[in-house]
Amino acid sequence: MDFSEITTETIDLTSVARRVVPPECGATVTLDGYVRQFTKDRETLYLEYEAYEPMALKEMQKLIEQAKREFEISHVGIVHRIGKLDIGETSVVISVAAPHRKAAFAACECLIRELKRTVPIWKKEVYADGEEWIEGDAEKLAEP
């Protein structure tokens, strides 16, 4: 089963990975992104993620369709968490199941790169002495 979701709850890696597994597959590759404590020596207290939710879900669905066209994979699951996240909490999980693990690795790497480029979600880092919205480096998207 393919799925893309946005949640405000804790993401459980195992349950995401398990939902993409069909009986004929042999391997799942899972990317687990989480809140870093330090970015260039500045200590992050926590993060806040905000999404343009209906568009984000559409873009995630497009990524899954693209990946399934491009790679020999069986199923993809993407879950992105939004709201306040503490240090070490999982912000995003992408699981790809495939008959051959090479395709699963390649597709998973492609999916997280594209997600960071196209899915309308923004991250705010909150420090002891202030906060900052993080700007992506999505140079490849057409600007109006």
Added chain:
Amino acid sequence: MDFSEITTETIDLTSVARRVVPPECGATVTLDGYVRQFTKDRETLYLEYEAYEPMALKEMQKLIEQAKREFEISHVGIVHRIGKLDIGETSVVISVAAPHRKAAFAACECLIRELKRTVPIWKKEVYADGEEWIEGDAEKLAEP
């Protein structure tokens, strides 16, 4: 923390992935291998894995050391299950944490490839009408 383990118990993906996470890292890539129901149209009832345990642990430790020399990664965890495994159960989990996900993907892919080539563990497939020890294709290892 790096670790390599052999267990006869169920492997929990989340807990393996979480044990490799240091505070300065941003992504973990996890490979989850599991028992296939069908191999070339023949239905597998269950698998049995057997290890040359002390040597397998040494070889897993070598793989971790090699990967840490070759890739810019922080921590690696490898857990392989042995004994009887039912369809869909996880046989092996490899988690790699790294500051940059590219290195985590590359190292994880390299680790599973090398594990299948060098770590002395064997798999027996049990079918409705018989059973068969599976031979690897470790052509690159020197034969005596």
Added chain:
Amino acid sequence: MIVKILFFGPTASIIGTRCLDFECREGETADYVYNRLLEDNPQLAAQKLHLSVNQQYATGDEVVRDGDELAIFTAVSGG
């Protein structure tokens, strides 16, 4: 006619709102709406911005219709 313009994260905190109603004539393009909005809110211009129309990335050439949902946002930073 009226189009809705949404802001998120960085653009919402610059503009100070998450949603504006924008009045314009039939036949105007998304670029026209975008440029008018930047004139009214020059503090946005320092950002590298993206534009969507009805939850799809837009080139700006799209002719907007009454009730359309536009959004203006900075480069995404999820993941």
Added chain:
Amino acid sequence: MIVKILFFGPTASIIGTRCLDFECREGETADYVYNRLLEDNPQLAAQKLHLSVNQQYATGDEVVRDGDELAIFTAVSGG
């Protein structure tokens, strides 16, 4: 002197045991032990085999010592 030879999975089921004590003279190599074992158990020869000495992959040139732990096994198939 005596070396121990271990078998696993496929080789254990061919040989019918998981462990043999093998008597040989001082100064013999792992290859010597391996070849003698294959003479005694020709049914092993159909396999592509690997040899380890004291839990390390061996080339065969290693001189074995009393109490060494050798193992003979087929290409691994874990994962």
